[in-house]
Amino acid sequence: MVMVADSQVHVWGDEAPGRPWIAGGQERLRHMGHLPSLGPDYLVGKMDEGGVQRAVLVPPTWDQDRIDVALEAHRRFPDRFRVMTRIPVNKPDEAREMLRGLRKEPGVAGVRLTFSFETERDWIHDGTADWFWPYAEEHDIPVMMLVPHGKDKVARIAEKHPKLRLSIDHMGILGNTTDDKVAPYVEATAALARFPNVTVKLSNIPSFSTAKYPFANVMPYVQQLVQAFGAQRCFWGTDLSRMLGKYGVDYTAGVALVTDHMPFLSEREKALVLGEALCTWLRWD
Numbered sequence: 458m459v460m461v462a463d464s465q466v467h468v469w470g471d472e473a474p475g476r477p478w479i480a481g482g483q484e485r486l487r488h489m490g491h492l493p494s495l496g497p498d499y500l501v502g503k504m505d506e507g508g509v510q511r512a513v514l515v516p517p518t519w520d521q522d523r524i525d526v527a528l529e530a531h532r533r534f535p536d537r538f539r540v541m542t543r544i545p546v547n548k549p550d551e552a553r554e555m556l557r558g559l560r561k562e563p564g565v566a567g568v569r570l571t572f573s574f575e576t577e578r579d580w581i582h583d584g585t586a587d588w589f590w591p592y593a594e595e596h597d598i599p600v601m602m603l604v605p606h607g608k609d610k611v612a613r614i615a616e617k618h619p620k621l622r623l624s625i626d627h628m629g630i631l632g633n634t635t636d637d638k639v640a641p642y643v644e645a646t647a648a649l650a651r652f653p654n655v656t657v658k659l660s661n662i663p664s665f666s667t668a669k670y671p672f673a674n675v676m677p678y679v680q681q682l683v684q685a686f687g688a689q690r691c692f693w694g695t696d697l698s699r700m701l702g703k704y705g706v707d708y709t710a711g712v713a714l715v716t717d718h719m720p721f722l723s724e725r726e727k728a729l730v731l732g733e734a735l736c737t738w739l740r741w742d
Contacts, residue, residue: 461712462511462732462741463504464658464694465601465626468495468527469520482519489632490703497530501537503697507708511732511741513694514540515569515601524565531564539566539741541601546570547580549588560596566739567599567622572607573632581607590614594621599739601658605631608645615652622738624656624692625649628665628682635667636674643678650685656738657682659730660694662714663704670710671718680721688726692735 470476471494472483486493504512514527522543531538542565544552559565570589572581580586581604593600603626604611615623629646630639649655659679666672683691693715700706706714715722715731722730736742 459728460511460732460736461507461509462513462693462735463509463697463708463711464513464624464692464735465515465660466495466500466512466695466697467491467517468497468500468514468530469517470496470523470526476520476523485519489699491698492702495698496526497533497538500530500697501534503701503708504537507712509708509712511537511539511736513566513735513739514538516540516543517698518543518571518574528562528564535564538564539739540564541567541569541599543570544568544589546586546589547577552589553592556592556596556598566741567601568593569601569603569626571603573603573605578606581610590618590621594618597622599624601626603627605629605634605642608649611655612649612652615649615655619652619654621654622656623654624658624738626658627661627696628657628659628678630661630665632664635665639665639675639678643681647681647685650682650687650690655686656690656692656734657686658692658694659683660692661696661699663700663706664696670704670706671714673718676719676721679719683722683726683730688722688729689734689737691730692738693730693732 516522516524524542527540542559572578599622601624625646630642666675668674695711715727
């Protein structure tokens with residue numbers, strides 16, 4: 458039986474007086490095409506429908522990076538979920554204290570950083586995040602990174618910290634980039650394959666194509682990354698709240714995108730991409 462594990466799903470709580478979202482949260486959801494809400498029970502139901510055994514939960518930025526919903530999801534479904542936490546990487550002391558506590562949480566698998574929003578984009582370049590890379594390497598913390606720009610800096614980090622486990626989100630492509638415009642981003646991501654400690658998430662694929670399912674015009678770029686990294690360093694993922702909300706791609710269609718529409722993958726490679734490689738990288742038995 459193939460282990461199917463989604464490398465990225467958001468879950469979050471509803472906006473409420475005691476749980477205000479950051480400014481623009483609702484507008485961001487509408488603009489990006491996410492579902493208005495996505496909780497663990499709904500997610501497990503969708504996973505069961507599509508034959509998905511596991512998922513990595515990533516806290517969304519509009520919920521102030523809170524992970525309480527994700528942690529509760531893991532406590533209720535410990536075999537189904539792991540959590541990649543957000544940290545205030547621009548506040549090293551606060552972040553270290555947070556990580557000391559979270560390392561005691563069995564559901565927390567690692568850290569997810571974003572270097573794509575205007576307020577955070579330069580943090581990978583200007584020294585703000587420099588404290589974190591040796592810390593994550595020392596404590597063996599897997600790191601998922603949304604980093605459409607700055608692949609040269611990622612290369613220097615990977616080379617300097619060879620035991621640091623890094624994964625590039627969404628194939629390293631800038632959001633709202635479609636069709637052949639993704640080429641330079643994919644090329645820059647593929648160049649990182651020379652570092653054995655770098656992996657890539659083949660996630661959010663429908664958003665990078667203006668074609669209809671199965672998004673054949675972007676499959677050569679997916680193939681380029683698989684050929685560069687090898688299937689053992691490629692992780693299938695959906696970003697399901699957006700795939701269901703804007704593109705109507707559920708888990709059944711998402712899994713079939715790999716099993717039926719990536720002919721460049723062998724059966725063994727499909728098993729790796731669909732979940733085995735991700736679980737090995739996270740050391741999720």
